[in-house]
Amino acid sequence: MTRNLAKYSLWQFRDFVLERGIAIVLIGCLWSYVTFEPMRRAMGAQWRGDQTSPVWAIALQVSAALVSLSVLIAMNGIVSTNRKSGYYRFLFSKPISPVVYYAQLFVVYMAGVLVAMLILSGVLRTIFPALSVRNFLLYAAIIYVAMGGIGFFLSVATRYDWLTLAVVWLGSRILRDVFGAGTGWRSKAVELLPPVHKLDGLAGSLIGNGTANTTDVVWLLGYGLLFFVVGLAIIRYGSLAD
C-alpha cells in the first residue's frame, strides 16, 4: 500500500511543478524584477547587494513575502479540490490510505516549494550576492510547516481554503496588533492565534544573519504541525465525501 503511494509521489511532484511550481517561479521572478530593477536603475553606481545596502531590508521583506505566497499557492485546494470535484472517488477506491496519501502530498509539495525557492534564491542572489541560499531555504521550510500546516487543516475543513487561510493569517496579525498589547482576556486569547507576528523577526534574523530564536521556531513549527495532524485526523475519522 505504501509502496504504491511512494511510486505515485513522482506523479504528485509532476502535478506540483506543472500546476503550481512554474507559477511560483514566474511570479517570484516578476515580483523581484519589478521591485528591484527600478531601484537599481535609480541608484546607479550606489547600488550594492550586501547587508549594508539600504535596499537589504526590502530584499528580506520581498523574500519573506515570496515564501508566504508560495505556501498559499501550494496549499490552495490540496485536499478540498479532490473533495469538491469528486476526484477522491476513483483515487480512494484503490488500495491506499487517504491519510498517507495526503501526508505524502504535503511533503511532496514541501519539496516542490523548496525547489521553487532554490531557483528563486538563485535569481535573488544575482541581485543580492549576500543572500544565503541555505538560510533562505531553512526559512522557507519553517514557514511551509507553520503556515502550510494551518492551510492543510483549512483545506480539510473548508471548501475555500486559500481564502480562509489568507483571512486567518491577516486576521491574526490585525487582532494581535489591536489586542496583543493589552492586559485583559483579549490579549490572552489572541496568543492562541497563529503566530504570524513572529514571521518578520524570523525573516530578518534567519535569512539576514542565519540565526533564529529557538522558542519562536518551535512555536511556529509546533503550531503548524498541530494543525496538520488535526487535519489528518479529520481525514481518518471524518467523511471523505462532501
Place this chain on the structure above:
Amino acid sequence: MSAAGDHRGPASAIVIEFKNVGKTYKSLLGNSVKAVEEFSLVVGQGEILGIAGPNGAGKTTLIAMLLGYLRPTIGTVEIDGIPARNYVERNGIGYLSELVAIPPKWRAYTALVRYATLAGMPDAEIHRRVESVIELLGLAEHRDKKVKALSKGNLQRLGLAQALLREEKLLVLDEPTHGLDPVWTQRFRDIVDGLRRPDRTILIASHNLDELQRLADRVAIIDRGRLQRLVTTGYEHATPAITRYRLAIARGHDLVRAAFPQAEEAGRDEFDVTVQSLQELNATLANLIAQGVLVASVVPEHSVLEQQFREAVGESS
C-alpha cells in the same frame, strides 16, 4: 421472490454486510434529512446484486458508505468481516461512480497509468494492462486526449476502464451505462456478463430496470432510504406476478381470438393476452401451435423486476 424482511443472501461466503445502517445529513442550521434508514442486507460471494430506486432513494449514499467515503450515522457496513473502509484501503475495489470525475488536464492513457500505479500493479504489468482495458473499451483513438476533450460516453468508458484495471474481487458500478449510446450499452452488458465469476461480487446501481433484470441475480429496491424489496430476477420466481403478455403471430388470428376471448388487439398481428400462470400460457400456446398458429414472439408486458418495482415504489417513481 424474497419478501422485504428476508435479507439473507445465497448460501455462500458473506462478502458485504449492511447491518441496520442509517445515514442522516445535518445542515449547519440544524435541519436534518434521513438519506438511509434501518438498512440491512447481505450480499454473497459470486453474486451480482442490483440496486434500484427512484431519484433520491439513497442508492448513491449506500454506495458511498460501502466505499467508506461516508460514515453511517448508525449501524455498520462490513466487507469480508471488516469495516468497509479498512477493506478498501487494504484490498481496493473496482468502482465506477455515477459522475465520472477525473482531473480534466489528465490524458486518458496517463490517467489509467496513474490509477494502475495507485492500485499497486507492478511496473512491467501496468502498460500491458492499460493497453488491454483501452482495447476492451474501445478507447484506442482517444488515448492521448485530455479528459476534458472526451465526450460523456467516452468519459464513462474511461471510468469503467479504471475500474477494470485489476482483477478485483468486488466491483461496484453506479449507473454504469449513464451516457452510453445503445451500442456501448449492449457492449457494457456483455462486459459485465463476462466479469461474472464465483469469487467475484458485483453491485450495480441503476435506474435501468431492464439492465438489472438482465444482469443481476437479485435486485434490492430502495425508496425513501429504506429497503422495500429484494427481488430474485429469474422468471421461474415470477408466477403469478406476470399475467399480461404481448403475443405476436404470423398466422391463425381467429384461433388466438377464440383461445383468449379477453385478448385485446394491440396492432396488426399483435394481441395483449391475460393468463393466470406460466403453465396456462404454455398450455394454451402449445394448443394453438398444434392447430397451426405461427407464433412470432411472446413478451411479458412488464418484466418481473418492473412489476415488483411498481408495487414497491408505487407512483412516486
